[in-house]
Every structure is written in structure tokens, then in C-alpha cells.
Amino acid sequence: MSELLLDVTGLSKYxxxxxxxxxxxxxxxxxxxxxxxGESGSGKSTLLNCLAGQVxxxxxxxxxxxxxxxxxxxxxxxxxxxxxxxxxxxxxxxQNARDGLRMNxxxxxxxxERLMAVGSRHYGKIRNKAVDWLERVxxxxxxxxxxxxxxxxxxxxxxxxxxxxxxxxxLVFMDEPTGGLDVSVQARLLDLIxxxxxxxxxxxxxxxxxxxxxxxxxxxxxxxxxxxxxxxGLTDQVLDDPQHSYTQLLVSSVLQA
Amino acid sequence: MIKVENVGKTFTLFNQENTSIPVIKxxxxxxxxxxxxxxxGKSGSGKSTLMRMIYGNYLTNEGKIWVGETNxxxxxxxxxxxxxxxxxxxxxQFLRVVPRVPTREVVAEPLLxxxxxxxxxxxxxxxxxxxxxxxxxxxxLSPTTxxxxxxxxxxxxxxxxxxxxxxxxxxxxxxxxxxxxxxxxDLIKGAKSKGTAIVxxxxxxxxxxxxxxxxxxxxxxxxxLES
Numbered sequence: 364m365s366e367l368l369l370d371v372t373g374l375s376k377y378x379x380x381x382x383x384x385x386x387x388x389x390x391x392x393x394x395x396x397x398x399x400x401g402e403s404g405s406g407k408s409t410l411l412n413c414l415a416g417q418v419x420x421x422x423x424x425x426x427x428x429x430x431x432x433x434x435x436x437x438x439x440x441x442x443x444x445x446x447x448x449x450x451x452x453x454x455x456x457x458q459n460a461r462d463g464l465r466m467n468x469x470x471x472x473x474x475x476e477r478l479m480a481v482g483s484r485h486y487g488k489i490r491n492k493a494v495d496w497l498e499r500v501x502x503x504x505x506x507x508x509x510x511x512x513x514x515x516x517x518x519x520x521x522x523x524x525x526x527x528x529x530x531x532x533x534l535v536f537m538d539e540p541t542g543g544l545d546v547s548v549q550a551r552l553l554d555l556i557x558x559x560x561x562x563x564x565x566x567x568x569x570x571x572x573x574x575x576x577x578x579x580x581x582x583x584x585x586x587x588x589x590x591x592x593x594x595x596g597l598t599d600q601v602l603d604d605p606q607h608s609y610t611q612l613l614v615s616s617v618l619q620a
Numbered sequence: 621m622i623k624v625e626n627v628g629k630t631f632t633l634f635n636q637e638n639t640s641i642p643v644i645k646x647x648x649x650x651x652x653x654x655x656x657x658x659x660x661g662k663s664g665s666g667k668s669t670l671m672r673m674i675y676g677n678y679l680t681n682e683g684k685i686w687v688g689e690t691n692x693x694x695x696x697x698x699x700x701x702x703x704x705x706x707x708x709x710x711x712x713q714f715l716r717v718v719p720r721v722p723t724r725e726v727v728a729e730p731l732l733x734x735x736x737x738x739x740x741x742x743x744x745x746x747x748x749x750x751x752x753x754x755x756x757x758x759x760x761l762s763p764t765t766x767x768x769x770x771x772x773x774x775x776x777x778x779x780x781x782x783x784x785x786x787x788x789x790x791x792x793x794x795x796x797x798x799x800x801x802x803x804x805x806d807l808i809k810g811a812k813s814k815g816t817a818i819v820x821x822x823x824x825x826x827x828x829x830x831x832x833x834x835x836x837x838x839x840x841x842x843x844x845l846e847s
Contacts, residue, residue, distance in 0.1 A: 550718065553719070553720075554719075554720050557718055561732065561733070582701055597700055600676060600679060600697075603672070603677055606632075608634030
């Protein structure tokens with residue numbers, strides 16, 4: 364249980380002279396959810412993309428506990444090795460479901476494709492598993508042959524989650540997973556993510572600007588400003604008794620509904 | 621079980637000219653197993669602040685707070701999460717839940733979090749909800765739309781579903797009618813008899829007299845304001 368899943372040291376990314384994110388350090392255990400908050404441009408998405416290997420970092424190390432070889436620096440991995448990781452043990456849920464889905468492939472196909480990418484070949488089994496996952500994310504199986512273009516935004520987001528989780532990943536990167544959705548749809552998604560984390564002992568890194576979302580989902584929280592992590596700690600402690608001027612400003616700026 | 625040693629707390633408002641507000645100074649008290657200690661003192665004296673410091677929700681600037689073997693002051697986030705999961709329960713005045721999650725599951729959550737089977741956890745949750753007079757028709761609904769008193773009872777059920785070695789109670793009887801109030805007092809007494817150490821804030825004086833063994837006046841820990 365106490366074994367490290369991810370260990371990040373000195374992660375930095377520059378865009379020319381501009382700081383993307385700088386000197387980020389943290390680690391994650393299985394089953395833990397880390398929230399990253401900050402305003403737009405604070406570097407939170409850059410950090411997430413570097414961690415997930417979608418953007419190349421300039422400095423630092425990201426060790427991940429691989430199934431076969433133990434802790435391994437993902438930045439030093441070969442391209443095929445990293446690609447395999449991102450299909451199996453990792454998942455990335457984009458803010459815009461269109462970036463994470465194939466829009467001209469059916470819902471069932473979107474889920475099945477991930478399975479085929481890791482070697483499943485039996486059509487019946489793939490379809491059954493796809494049906495099972497669509498059910499878990501509350502997409503009725505009468506919609507399995509529809510394309511995501513015919514889905515609402517909330518359904519697309521749930522489909523993206525099904526597509527990502529079908530291979531049983533251990534670490535999920537989420538970029539504003541509830542951004543741009545109706546609050547009722549958001550609630551449904553939060554419930555889904557929370558129960559999946561518990562049932563699958565998933566670890567997740569969730570980037571959002573919504574403090575209510577991290578309060579409900581994240582065990583720990585990092586607050587970013589201008590590329591740096593200015594405060595980190597237990598989520599409710601950081602939100603209720605912030606120790607940095609920027610976090611105090613952030614927390615006190617939230618409108619009460 | 622809970623030991624507060626020379627504890628101090630100052631809030632600093634960085635965005636308001638770094639104003640420092642000292643709220644607690646040299647607070648010390650101890651709660652043994654099976655003991656119930658009431659925090660008293662007038663509004664604003666720091667009762668809730670002190671309670672939140674014990675829970676690790678507020679940081680502590682000075683002193684030590686022992687919960688079992690662990691000093692909460694300076695403990696890692698993980699250590700605090702672990703203590704909250706296994707040792708220290710908390711019934712707050714506010715119900716914060718993921719919308720849409722049924723009441724039954726909200727109450728069973730502390731058991732599910734430690735890996736209890738769902739059926740078993742739901743069973744225990746339902747018994748507790750029944751005891752607290754939450755009608756079965758509401759168990760499948762999210763508590764977000766419940767009345768204040770119902771939400772509070774959901775919170776209480778959630779707090780008492782496990783036999784924590786220690787529990788913090790923030791106004792557990794505040795908006796309850798006399799019948800439910802006596803159920804809650806029975807729950808508190810039941811926990812005490814099982815050895816749970818309790819720290820509580822009770823504005824309801826007769827409830828306090830009924831379950832608490834001692835009281836600690838938090839006003840004694842108020843820093844002298846220097847002008």
C-alpha cells in the first residue's frame with residue numbers, strides 16, 4: 364500500500380525564456396488523488412502534460428512504478444515503451460472530450476479500440492467489455508453503435524472516461540475533467556470518478572480551477588502560480604487555512620453559491 | 621488519547637497588510653479513553669479553531685497535539701489522512717458530499733474506505749439511519765436536499781458508523797428535536813463506554829451536562845491583545 368507509484372523531482376519546462384513550470388517535486392501512492400489548482404497560465408496544464416509525457420520537460424525526473432521493472436524514469440524510456448505505458452497503466456482524460464475520442468468511430472469502437480491496442484483480438488469479448496464499461500459510465504447500450512458526435516457534452520466526457528479506464532490503468536491524468544459541463548452533469552461525473560478511484564484503487568492527478576471539485580476528489584493539493592508550486596498539503600487544510608498570499612486570494616475569491 | 625500541549629495559533633492575512641490575528645495561546649488539555657471533554661467559551665473564543673487544529677484542518681503554529689501516538693503538528697498529509705481514516709472521527713456542522721450520492725452510501729463511506737464489503741456497510745448504515753429517524757424513503761436520495769436537521773443526523777450517522785478511538789463533535793445536537801437529541805446523546809454515551817475519547821462543542825448546556833465529564837474553557841487560552 365505504501366509503495367510509491369510516481370515520484371517527481373525537479374520537473375521544469377521552459378518556453379524560451381518563459382517559465383512553463385519550475386522545480387516541481389511530489390510523489391504519489393496507489394489510490395491517492397492529487398489536485399492541482401491555479402489560475403489560467405499558472406503552469407498546471409503544462410505540468411500535467413509533462414508528467415504524462417505529452418510535452419517534453421527540460422529538467423527533472425519522473426519515476427513510475429512499472430509492473431515488470433519497478434521504478435523507472437519515464438523521461439529516459441524509449442518512445443515505444445512510453446507509448447505502451449500510456450496505453451496500459453496510464454490514462455489521460457482531456458478537458459475537451461473531442462481531444463480524447465475518435466469522433467468518427469462508434470462509442471463501442473472507441474472503448475474497444477483501447478483494448479485492441481493492448482492486444483485483445485476476440486470481437487465478442489471486446490464488445491462485452493465495451494458494453495460493460497458503457498453501462499458503468501451510464502451510457503445506455505442502445506447507444507453503443509452511435510458516434511460520439513451524436514452525444515451530449517456530458518456523455519462524451521463519460522465515454523472518454525470509459526475509453527480510458529477500460530484497460531485498467533493505475534494512474535489517470537485529468538485536465539479539467541468537469542470543465543464546461545452543466546453542474547448536474549458535473550455532479551454525476553464527480554460521483555463516477557470518486558467511485559472508480561475507490562473500486563479500482565486508482566491514482567489520479569487532477570488539474571482544475573474549481574476548488575469545490577478538488578475538495579471533493581483530492582486527498583492532497585498543490586497550488587500553482589507563475590509556474591511554481593507555492594503551497595501544497597492536505598486538501599482541506601490548504602483550502603481552509605491557506606498559508607500563502609496567493610492561496611488566500613484564490614480561496615477568498617470564490618463566489619458562494 | 622488526545623493530548624494538547626502548549627498550543628498556539630495565529631492567522632496571518634497576507635492580502636490585508638499582513639495582519640496577524642493571534643487566536644490561541646498556550647492551550648493545554650488532555651482527553652483519556654472513554655472521556656468526554658467539552659470545549660466552552662463565548663463565541664469567537666476559538667473553540668472551533670482548536671477543534672479544527674486537532675483534526676489537522678487548521679495548521680498549528682506552536683506546541684504539540686497528540687492523537688494516539690502521532691503528533692498532528694507537523695505530521696505529513698498522509699499521516700493525517702491515515703489518522704482520520706482509522707483513529708479520529710469528526711462530526712462537523714456542515715455536510716460536504718458529492719452531489720447525487722445516496723444517503724446510504726454517504727453514511728457507509730467511512731466503512732467502504734477501509735475496505736468493508738458494500739452489503740455489510742450498507743446494512744450498518746441503514747440501522748444507524750433508522751435509529752436516527754431518517755425515513756427509509758430518503759435513503760436512496762442524496763442528502764444535499766435534506767432539511768438542516770436531517771443533514772445533521774446524516775453527518776452524525778457517518779461519524780458514528782465506526783468505533784473510532786477518538787472523535788470530535790462540533791455542535792452535534794444543535795438543530796435536533798428532543799427525540800433525536802436523546803438518540804444522539806445515547807450514541808455519544810455508547811461510544812464513551814467503548815472507550816472512545818471525545819472532544820465536543822455543545823451550546824446546548826443540558827446535553828453537555830449529560831455526556832461530558834469535564835469542560836475546558838477556551839477563553840483561558842485567548843492571547844492578551846496588545847495595542
